[in-house]
Every structure is written in structure tokens, then in C-alpha cells.
Amino acid sequence: MKILLESGDNSPPMSGFKLGIVRLGRAAGKTKYALLDERDIQLVQQYAFEARVEVDRDGNGAKIYAYAYDINRGRSSGQHVHELLWERHSGGIAPGFKVIHKNGVTVDNRMENLALVSCNTKEPIFEEPHTKNREQSLYWVAIQQLPADPVEEQYPESFITKFYNANGEIVEEEDDSTCYYECHYPPCTNMEKELREFSICGRCQEARYCGTYCQQKDWPVHKKFCRERKRPCLSERPPER
Numbered sequence: 001m002k003i004l005l006e007s008g009d010n011s012p013p014m015s016g017f018k019l020g021i022v023r024l025g026r027a028a029g030k031t032k033y034a035l036l037d038e039r040d041i042q043l044v045q046q047y048a049f050e051a052r053v054e055v056d057r058d059g060n061g062a063k064i065y066a067y068a069y070d071i072n073r074g075r076s077s078g079q080h081v082h083e084l085l086w087e088r089h090s091g092g093i094a095p096g097f098k099v100i101h102k103n104g105v106t107v108d109n110r111m112e113n114l115a116l117v118s119c120n121t122k123e124p125i126f127e128e129p130h131t132k133n134r135e136q137s138l139y140w141v142a143i144q145q146l147p148a149d150p151v152e153e154q155y156p157e158s159f160i161t162k163f164y165n166a167n168g169e170i171v172e173e174e175d176d177s178t179c180y181y182e183c184h185y186p187p188c189t190n191m192e193k194e195l196r197e198f199s200i201c202g203r204c205q206e207a208r209y210c211g212t213y214c215q216q217k218d219w220p221v222h223k224k225f226c227r228e229r230k231r232p233c234l235s236e237r238p239p240e241r
């Protein structure tokens, strides 16, 4: 799915240009989108986009990247979208170099946000959970404008694997305990640095937030999807309306 956003009024920072937003699908407990320059939105005709969670080897949790593969060549042709774009617009990536996201948002793949640096360069660490800067970023503004994902409404978060016996009874439930979650508030890109770090919505026990700020901000939307977690013994009852 692609959406072109255009801001009609003169409210910065969205004014004056179009932006491509590609839905990457679900990752780390939420629906992720990538930002692209408008000219790159045509890539969706040739490439399939998806979200990839990559666990940081240094123990700093995980990062979510946009990944794309040529529809005709299959998954093995896949590469990171930021590298794909760099190669298209700025030439190759020489050995010993890598492409980074200047603002730390790893799905913000506007060329303006990408830079080629030596692999020895330490990536800047972005520790600004709730500053105004972040909320004024293009990524934040764009993602905030997106309507809630209808897929999420239909199939609320469920990372629970259920094991059934021959009678169809649940014998074991296992949630995905090795999954790092990103804050459920759509524009927030804070990611758990340790498993189970974030607090969980007490009602549905599914949505996870980096803090009360994001939970409160997300509540007007989340309350439409938040369902009180049902115990297995109640599952015989018809769904509540």
C-alpha cells in the first residue's frame, strides 16, 4: 500500500512537498511504515516491501529496517531499502562504508536522511524520548496523520502461539518472549533495549508503551481496538458487541 501525503496548508514541516509512505507490515508489535521521497514511491511496482527486525549484537535491543526485494527475482534478491536507494541515487557503497539514518529513525528513507559513512564510524545514539524535536520531525508528523491500520483492527495483536491437543483444547500458550517490542504509539520509535522492558496495557495486555506519555497519547485510538483480555474459560461466550 502506498500513500502520498500532501499538506495543503502552510503548517511546517509538511508543507510544499509530497512524501511517500509505504506500509511495511507488522513488526515488533505494531504496524510499521517507511518514508520515501515521492520519486521513490514508484519502487512499489517492482519491489515488495517488508519490515525486518534486527537484533543489535551489542545488546542494545533491536532495530526495525525497511527491506525490499524484487518481485520477479524473489526474496533472495532482498536488500535494505536505505542501501537500495543509495545505490540508485548516489552510486555504489564501497567496501568499508555503510549508509546510516541521520535522525536515527531507521525507516525514514528519504535521501535527505541518509548518509554514507565509514563502517568505523560509530552510529550516533539518539536518546531523546520525548523532546519537541522528535515530535516536529517529518516522520512523526507523517505517521501521526495515518489512519489506524485496519488490519490491526481486524486481527489485534496476537503473538501468542497456542498448542492444542487432539481434542482441540489448549494445552499450552506461549507468547513470543524473544521479541523486542517497539512502543505501540505509532510515531514513537522507541524500542525495548531489554526484553519485556516496556509496560503493557493493563486492559488488553498486548499493547506496549515506552512510557505513560505515549500510552496517553495513543489511548484515543487504542481504546477502539483495546479489548479486555479474555480468559480461556470465557471463550465459549459470544463475542461482546
Ligand SMILES: [Zn+2]
Pocket (backbone or CB within 6 Å): 183, 184, 185, 188, 189, 190, 209, 210, 211, 214
Ligand atoms: Zn513511546
Ligand SMILES: [Zn+2]
Pocket (backbone or CB within 6 Å): 201, 202, 203, 204, 205, 206, 207, 222, 226, 227
Ligand atoms: Zn489495550
